[in-house]
Amino acid sequence: MRVGTGAAAHAVELTWAGIGAPILMAVLQLALFVFLAPLLIGVIRQVRARLEGRAGAGIWQPWRDVRKLLAKEPVHAADSSWMLSVGPIVLLVSSLLLCVLLPLVGTLALPLIPSDLFVIVSVMLIGVVALALVGLDGGTAFGGMGSSRHMTVAALVEPTLLLSIYALSIPAGSSTLSLIVQTRLQTPAVIISPVSLLAMVALAIAIMAETSRLPIDNPSTHLELTMLHEAMVLESSGRDLAWLELGSWLKLAALLGLLGNLIVPWGVLTDFTVPGLLLGAVAVAAKVLALGTALSVGEVFLAKARLFSVPELLAGSFALALLAVTASYLVA
Amino acid sequence: MSVTRLTSLIRRSGRIAEQAPQAPALFPGAGIFGGSIQVRFINAGGCNDCAQEVASAFGPVYDVERYGVRLVASPRHADVLLICGSVTRNMIEPLRRTVVATPTPRFVVAVGDCAITGGVFADGYGVAGPVSDFVHVDLVVPGTPPEPAAIVEALRRMTGR
Numbered sequence: 471m472r473v474g475t476g477a478a479a480h481a482v483e484l485t486w487a488g489i490g491a492p493i494l495m496a497v498l499q500l501a502l503f504v505f506l507a508p509l510l511i512g513v514i515r516q517v518r519a520r521l522e523g524r525a526g527a528g529i530w531q532p533w534r535d536v537r538k539l540l541a542k543e544p545v546h547a548a549d550s551s552w553m554l555s556v557g558p559i560v561l562l563v564s565s566l567l568l569c570v571l572l573p574l575v576g577t578l579a580l581p582l583i584p585s586d587l588f589v590i591v592s593v594m595l596i597g598v599v600a601l602a603l604v605g606l607d608g609g610t611a612f613g614g615m616g617s618s619r620h621m622t623v624a625a626l627v628e629p630t631l632l633l634s635i636y637a638l639s640i641p642a643g644s645s646t647l648s649l650i651v652q653t654r655l656q657t658p659a660v661i662i663s664p665v666s667l668l669a670m671v672a673l674a675i676a677i678m679a680e681t682s683r684l685p686i687d688n689p690s691t692h693l694e695l696t697m698l699h700e701a702m703v704l705e706s707s708g709r710d711l712a713w714l715e716l717g718s719w720l721k722l723a724a725l726l727g728l729l730g731n732l733i734v735p736w737g738v739l740t741d742f743t744v745p746g747l748l749l750g751a752v753a754v755a756a757k758v759l760a761l762g763t764a765l766s767v768g769e770v771f772l773a774k775a776r777l778f779s780v781p782e783l784l785a786g787s788f789a790l791a792l793l794a795v796t797a798s799y800l801v802a
Numbered sequence: 803m804s805v806t807r808l809t810s811l812i813r814r815s816g817r818i819a820e821q822a823p824q825a826p827a828l829f830p831g832a833g834i835f836g837g838s839i840q841v842r843f844i845n846a847g848g849c850n851d852c853a854q855e856v857a858s859a860f861g862p863v864y865d866v867e868r869y870g871v872r873l874v875a876s877p878r879h880a881d882v883l884l885i886c887g888s889v890t891r892n893m894i895e896p897l898r899r900t901v902v903a904t905p906t907p908r909f910v911v912a913v914g915d916c917a918i919t920g921g922v923f924a925d926g927y928g929v930a931g932p933v934s935d936f937v938h939v940d941l942v943v944p945g946t947p948p949e950p951a952a953i954v955e956a957l958r959r960m961t962g963r
Contacts, residue, residue, distance in 0.1 A: 523818030525868040534838035534870060538881070541834060545878060545905045692875045700875060707878035707905045770812075771805050 491742035492578040495750075496570045502751050503569040503727070507719040508532035510726070510762045517766040532719070536712050544708030547608050557604035558706065558713035564597030565720035574727040575750040576739025577648035577655075587635045587645040591628060594680065597717060598624045601702055604714070608705030612694045616701025619777065623679055623686065623698065626784040630676040630791050637669035637794035638732065647728070655735040665801065668794035670732065675787035677729060681722040683765065685775040685783070696774060723758055726765070730757030819865040826955050828962035829941060834907055835881055837963050838870045842880035842904070846897050846933060847923075848887020851947040852914040856884060859950040859957070866954045869963040877903040882960055884953075885937075886913040888920045888929045894936055901937045909940040911956055918942050 512529035519526030546554055571585045571593065579585065598620065605617035639645045641660045642653035654660050679686040682699035691697055694704075703714050731738055737753025739746045775783060832839075845853055859866045860873055874880055877900045889897060901910065912933045915921040920932045933939055943956045 519865075519867065520817075521812055523812075523815050523862045524865045525817070525819040525822070527867050527870050527872075531838065531870055534836055535840075535872075538835050538838045541836075542881075542905045542907070545903060692873060694875060697875075703879075704876040705878055711879060771808060 489581055492580045495576050495578050495739065495742070495747065496580060498747060498751060499575045500566060500569050502575065502755065503720060503723050504566075504716075506755055506758060507716065507723040508536060510723045510758055511719050513759055514762050514766040517763050518770060521767065521770050532715075536716060539712035539715070540709050542708040544706070544710045547610070547705055549609050550607050550705070553603050553607040554706065555710055557600045557607070558710045558717065560600035561597045561604075561717035562713045562720070564593050564600065565717040565724065567593045568597075568724045569720060572724050572728050573648040573651045573731060573738065574724065574754045575747065576742075577652045578739065578742060579646065579648050585647040587632065587639065587647065590647060591631055594631075594721070595624070595628065597721065598680075601699075601714070601717075604706065604710075605702030610705060612697070612701045613705055616697055616699070616704075619698045620702060623780065623784070626781055626788075627676050627679045630672055630784065630788045631680070633788065633791035633795060634669045634672040634676060637665055637791060637798055638673075640665070640795070640798045651731050651735050651738060652740060654732065655738065655740065658735075661733070661735070665794050665798040668790050668797065670729075672787045672791035672794065673732070674729060675783065675790075677725045679780075679784060681718070681725060683722075684769045684772045686780055688774045691774075726761045727754050727758045730754065730761050818862040819868065820863055822868065823951075823955075825963060826959050829909070829959040831907065832909065832960045832962060835961065837961050838872075839881045839957070839960050840872050840874045840879050841882045841884055841957065842874055842877045842900070844883055844885045844897065844900055846885055846887045846893045846917065847890030847929065848914065848916055849923075852886035852916070855947045855950050856886070856913065856953055859953040861950075864950045864954050866957050869954075869958050870961045871957045877901075878905065880904050881908055882957070883908065883910045884913055885910060885933050885939075886917050886947075888916040888923045888926075889931055889933055889936055890928050891930050892928075894930055897933075897936055909960060910937055911941045911943060911960075912939045913943045913953060913956075914948055915944055915946045918944060921946060 509529060511532040515531065516526040516529050544555065568590065571583065571590060573585055583589070602617040602620050605613040605620065636645065638650050642650045660666055682689060687698040688696060689699065691700060694701060699718065703711060706714055731754065734757060737749060739750035843856055858864060877883065883901065883904060885897070912918050916923055917933045920929060923929050941956055941959070943952050945952060
């Protein structure tokens with residue numbers, strides 16, 4: 471925040487910079503990610519198709535899928551409750567909140583709601599629980615199995631997420647994600663410090679688990695016994711399924727955007743200007759799509775890990791995060 | 803398989819998918835799908851010949867996914883049901899329930915002569931009849947088994963791409 475020249479000018483500028491600019495940025499961020507998330511999935515599937523020697527359905531296919539699903543009437547199982555139609559909306563809202571709160575286009579902090587580490591992880595957990603309840607509500611064996619696996623993974627991932635972002639927050643002196651990104655922008659030496667590298671690897675593994683990607687879960691599987699995320703959505707149809715899909719895609723896009731801004735913080739908006747806002751939007755879109763392409767190429771070389779070795783992988787990422795925190799106190 | 807070996811295989815094989823033939827006419831009423839259909843495959847009692855042809859239609863050579871078709875794991879996600887084989891006694895009820903579990907608008911495609919007429923198994927003691935005796939069939943793909951190209955064409959009539 472800049473110091474104004476006159477008292478009146480200062481008051482106006484304070485109001486605009488404190489409330490107007492962050493809200494405008496958050497709305498732009500939301501609109502951008504709702505547009506970007508299906509496109510990201512389209513790019514991931516298209517890159518994979520090309521590497522498999524197929525032609526691929528094109529990068530706009532997920533948009534067509536969502537439009538078609540919204541036009542269909544959902545069918546509910548005989549004994550299911552209102553959870554089957556409310557759960558998807560809760561997941562979607564939690565993912566949309568994530569897109570608003572995370573420092574994606576810029577690091578302007580919203581008044582009253584900080585992009586604090588604990589707020590972010592709690593918002594994410596609301597979506598996780600809603601999805602698990604949707605899985606249980608259909609009353610099928612696979613849904614319940616998927617929910618139980620999903621909660622197991624969530625319980626192992628949350629500590630890693632908290633601890634790795636905590637390690638990143640030590641140089642910034644704050645657990646607010648926008649301040650962490652800002653610190654990394656101002657002193658780029660922080661990015662390649664050993665502490666930051668360890669924490670970033672731990673965070674990347676945790677995000678892969680949280681968004682049900684390989685090697686923790688196979689997003690394109692048809693075998694019910696290997697499913698985590700897919701098993702929970704087996705009973706959803708029509709617009710319920712559209713909201714579930716869109717919610718999961720938004721979460722993946724937002725978390726990849728956060729990862730991109732932590733690795734390459736350049737381009738994010740720190741002081742409000744219109745060209746800066748556009749540059750921030752283009753920069754974060756480029757980072758998300760580049761990370762999505764890298765993710766897709768990486769997944770071609772990976773097989774899904776056995777369910778019993780998933781805790782080992784996640785425990786490894788937790789150990790890395792713990793090392794990062796320890797090192798930051800011992801080294802610095 | 804090592805990363806280097808897989809990389810060299812990907813580089814050597816390049817594009818496996820064949821050129822797309824001329825798009826067939828859109829099936830009446832399928833315009834609502836807007837170029838995206840999800841397919842649930844059901845074997846009502848066939849010999850797995852048709853199943854293999856369907857599998858190769860979704861493989862890299864015919865690559866039906868490029869027209870916006872995707873195989874799904876649940877009838878609740880599906881728009882089109884691909885049914886092959888003559889219906890056996892034990893599959894009558896599961897077949898009916900699968901069709902009811904699919905959200906509307908939905909289309910049922912019978913693949914292969916066994917599904918259409920009962921084929922060589924029509925008089926078998928465990929066979930109850932062709933698919934159309936139990937559920938409404940919208941489109942048929944004849945052949946014993948049909949070529950993957952015929953299955954691809956039937957699915958392209960649903961996506962209109």
